[in-house]
Amino acid sequence: MDKRISGLAAAVAGIEDGMTVMIGGFGGSGAPIELIHALIDCYLATGSPRNLTVINNNAGNGHVGIAAMIEQGMVAKMICSFPRSADPRVFTERYLAGEIELELVPQGTLAERIRAGGAGIPAFYTPTGFGTDLAKGKPVAEFDGRSYVQERWLKADVALIKAETGDTFGNLTYRMAARNFAPLMAMAAERTIAQVSHVVEPGGIDPEAVVTPGIFVDCFVEVPNPAQEEDLNRANAHYPEVTA
Amino acid sequence: MDKRISGLAAAVAGIEDGMTVMIGGFGGSGAPIELIHALIDCYLATGSPRNLTVINNNAGNGHVGIAAMIEQGMVAKMICSFPRSADPRVFTERYLAGEIELELVPQGTLAERIRAGGAGIPAFYTPTGFGTDLAKGKPVAEFDGRSYVQERWLKADVALIKAETGDTFGNLTYRMAARNFAPLMAMAAERTIAQVSHVVEPGGIDPEAVVTPGIFVDCFVEVPNPAQEEDLNRANAHYPEVTA
């Protein structure tokens, strides 16, 4: 068994119009830039995938990564907790023009809904958001005298995540705070596609230190020196590159 | 900040009659034998704590650890998934005599209820147990056409767990499958007491490899060469030792 795939294009093949795609990262930290850009390439070449629902903590920054997906018109809806950033103009313009839908979810509820999707828990109760606009229309219940909101699981057709080291079975580790949502999204998607900076043979990761066990990973592609969104934005990068 | 405590007796001081105590371990793997025996010593010396509710996957094996607690009459109720073992006679006799209460919980539900207690989730829905005797009297609900049982969180006054390495901030790692319920119980107890085989200074554990962050640990005691329940039972050990 070897879950490696050669080439980014092959890794993101088969993502269809209308799918729900979870994308790892908190801002630029953990953003699988190369996988996202491969998906944009696929869209530019074939017109698909489009009309996507994207789940991420944010809604893109600058003109690369998720912002570039939105700029290309691939995204119909964002589910996120904080659709603002240093340069949120792409999402902001589309949103204010009514061209993209937004489901705003408190950050901890977003994380827990994704974990629930991966763990087979269709619904749970949380104190978060009770009595606020973000809980409107949701069932509420009282436990031990305190009020809670019922939240539903979140699942996806595909997850795109970035990891640090992966063995060929798909066991993954992450790099510092780039971990964030990736281990949860890996659990909650029908098909989890990772980009991995370092590939090792089985046994190359200490079994105690595995963060995402291979059972949650369908395939991965090696991307040795992944771009950091923050660096790209400081260089005012656009994807695809704007040719003068 | 140094969460080390000198001596097992000091570590388990303050556990009161009637408390709920989570005890890590799956069978003997991960069982904090030395902490349990220190608690028995406390009981033998002072008559407390007694009337305890103990949460563990099992219900003791042989005449050491949890079985010895039950044998001494400290335990009023067990919450567990599998109260059988190679030598379950202590629990079995008390149970059949009606001297100890049993709440039987499916293993995954037990784990998830404990995690929920630690994560501030008062209730969740699971497919597990639907339509069975173990779901009797529990609320059920349908989501997307499938039926689920509502389960409540489990919390405890105290958790006793065994870890492999701990730094003085209380960050912990475990040894192989001895991890099992310990990271969850550490989250779900008001006071988490660990026994740790190796103590290191902060920085002595790779921050990527921390399994239980120190925020979940109140104090710990160093126990360099912890006993394995299985070895004790093969040697037909009793706690406290039977003097001829």
Added chain:
Amino acid sequence: MTAKLTNAQIAWRAAQDIHDGAYVNLGIGFPEMVARFQPEGRQAIFHTENGILGFGEAPAPDQEDWDLINAGKKAVTIKPGTAFFHHADSFAMVRGGHLDVAILGAYQVAQNGDLANWSTGPKGVPAVGGAMDLVHGAKRVAVITDHVTKDGKPKLVAACTLPLTGVACVTRVYTSLAVVDIVDGRFVLREKLAALSLDELQSLTGAPLHLDGAVADLTCPEV
């Protein structure tokens, strides 16, 4: 009674349906035997409830490490690519539908897929373990069992009379006499021992056996 498959042969037959790279949970006891019969060239990855993915065979006697055990509390070994995790993550794998197959023992399986395998009634100390989670989590839940009880009563029944482990969860049963699928609330016979007539098999089965195409011969090597 007709010659029947040994437990090892039932386990062998179940193992033939496990694809390469499958994530598999084997119940405590008899089902653990399935791991011995992985077909040449296929590598399944075994999950145990207590937090190991990718464990290997039992160690040599006296080489046991009691922190490295399976759900049946038997010592196992690790192989390259093993991962350790806590119980909530372990059952996220189970409940979340990430296992390809769970293979369990049974007291009774009903024609609608109901399974009874955890309790023989109100006597004694009840114990459930992870069975109730497994039957509602794995993508495919299969049972391996003798076709009848020790006193000759059917284990494949119209409706379970023993306490249920799960409702409508089993999709295939490998018995000492046959391979039976559960489809739309009915037993569908796929394979039977060649020496056994359909009538004989039906007489040992507590609910109608339906046919859906040819019934293959159930053949197993000596194992």
Added chain:
Amino acid sequence: MTAKLTNAQIAWRAAQDIHDGAYVNLGIGFPEMVARFQPEGRQAIFHTENGILGFGEAPAPDQEDWDLINAGKKAVTIKPGTAFFHHADSFAMVRGGHLDVAILGAYQVAQNGDLANWSTGPKGVPAVGGAMDLVHGAKRVAVITDHVTKDGKPKLVAACTLPLTGVACVTRVYTSLAVVDIVDGRFVLREKLAALSLDELQSLTGAPLHLDGAVADLTCPEV
């Protein structure tokens, strides 16, 4: 208007109430400043939503590692004893009551402890982040804020008019003029600037300030 505390002084005052060994989450922006003023001899451990416990100060310019950021997406550093974890574990810490203190900014705080700090109304792009989780998780939820808005309106109000972040969650407010506790649905004044009369302070506050024992002078060093 009377001289008031600077933001740094408000942050300094809030920092005095953080005990040694406390686990603390500081909101994005102004609250992050509290970390600078840990009293000598005390060591708090800072939590950030994106999965770090025990991070340190900002790195030198050009020494940033963009995989090592806080919830405000600013670069931080690690210290001995840091731990990384995923978002669900991070919010288990938050929601599960494991943080000793969360210190947040505010648009409005009501006398019953309601907090509004995430939205100024239906215009623009709404964004909530982790605030709604923090206010229902930390053992103590405190607010640091100017006492009034830029155009002089009270931020301590009888009832919030802006969209709520959480219901009855704040227990202490550190302002540019005073320290106010919220007890049983009422503002209870604990400290105020000495130069400010009770009447003046009341006139800048949108709901009655109650007294419960002596009101101390709110004093802060130049910071």
